[in-house]
Amino acid sequence: MKYIVHLSRIFTGILFIISGFIKLNDPLGFSYKLEEYFGSDVLNLEFLIPYALGISVIVVVFEVVLGVFLLIGYKPKFTVWSLLLMIVFFTFLTFYSAYFDKVKDCGCFGDALKLTPWESFTKDVVLLVLTLILFFGVKHIKPLFSKLPMTVIALLSFIVSLWFGYHVLMHLPSIDFRAYAIDKNLPEEMAVPEDAQKPILEYTWIFNVNGEEQEFVTNGSYPSVDGEYVGVETKTIDEGYIPAIQDFSIESDDEDLTGYFLEQEKLMMVTMYNVTKGEAEGMAKLKSFTDEAINKGYTVIGLSSSGAADKAQAKAAYNFNFDIYLCDEKVVKTIVRANPGIIILNKGTVVNKAHWNDIEDIEL
Structure with a gap:
């Protein structure tokens, strides 16, 4: 039991630190995910x-700190x-x-590793088992120092985590895992190769046959059924590329x-x-900066x-000398976390991107 607890302690502690750090690198992105969970159609x-x-x-700060606590054996019961x-x-x-x-x-794991809902649930079940091992074997968790x-x-783990979270909020994530990172080519990221795997759909057709509703499953083709069509339901088996x-x-x-x-x-x-939700200080900075960019041929x-x-x-309020085009809100939030x-x-x-706090650092 002692060795099982030690292995569970190491694995769980490291996983919590990695998972927490990745989200702490982009707390704004994690907050957008929480907004999805808090929405009327979820919770x-x-x-x-x-x-x-x-x-x-x-x-995320608590997640990182708990991982550190577990590894060093600090306040094991808590x-x-x-x-x-x-x-x-x-x-x-x-x-x-x-x-x-x-x-x-x-x-x-933020944008670093995408997991499907069932993959996420499986991961959490494994973590739950490991945590239960730690719970029942807590007496084997001894302090390292x-x-x-x-x-x-x-204390340092808490202070450093809090500082890092504040730093990336005031600037940009230190590591950009998104498809809009520097050196990424957007047309290439949007392209679908000719030989890309196509989505696989399952169609469940409902017909009224002799007064009784019956279901017929196909891969998309209309079934040859001697009956009255009622409706069809589709299910994605594989989303493809x-x-x-x-x-x-x-x-x-x-x-x-x-x-x-x-x-x-x-x-x-x-x-x-x-x-309407733009940071007033940031919006005010845009005028002179964008005017300079236009003068330099941008x-x-x-x-x-x-x-x-x-x-x-x-x-009109900020006297912008450029037009504002329409783009999906979620996409705009993803492009730059500011x-x-x-x-x-x-x-x-x-070739470059910046938080409004760092506009002055961009060389035109």
Whole structure:
């Protein structure tokens, strides 16, 4: 039992630190995932949505700290109880998400590793078993150091985690795992190869045959049935090839301009997922910076999911010298973790990006 507890302790501690650090690298992204869970169509806890970012930071810092506590053997009873409560909650959450097909990606490892809902649930079940081993074998969890070094390490893990979370919120994630990272080519990330695996769908056709409803399953072809058609249900067996970027577009009121802008050599996109929620200090910085970019030959555009009236109002209020085009809110949030943010492309390849706090660091 002693050796099983030690192995469980090492594996669980390391996994919690890795998982927590990846989310701590992008707490804003994890908060967007929490907003999905809090939505009316999932947990129906919409009153928590305004607090999603705060909850995100608390959860991921706690996750990293608990991993450190477990590895060094600091306050083992508190640590194991906390781990057990956390993993029970996450197991419920991932099961609910998987069973009811509510959230496609749990966000357990941020954008670094995408897990399907059932994969996430399986991972949590394994962690739950390991945590139960720790719970019943807590007497075998011994401190690695004396009291003072243990306290110092525990305190440092909390301070460093909190500082790192604050740092990436005020700038950008230190490691960018998304498809819009520097050196990524957006057209390539959006492309679907000719030989890509096609989605596999299952069709369940319902017919009324002699007064009784019967089901006929095909791969898409209309069944030859002597009866009255009632309806059809589709089920995805395999989603096939999914490009890294699926919903990116740049649209005016009249047309889709995505291809046109991705061919530009010096394109600066100002991302504002919602112009009415943009940081006032950041929005004010944009005027002089974008004017300078235009003078140096850049094509400057804005991307936002806001309505035409809000975009016109923001453009007038800050005297922007560029047009703001329509783009899906989730996509804009993914491109740059800031509102507003800057991303610079050369023929579709990302050459630079920045939080509004770091606009001055961009060399035009």
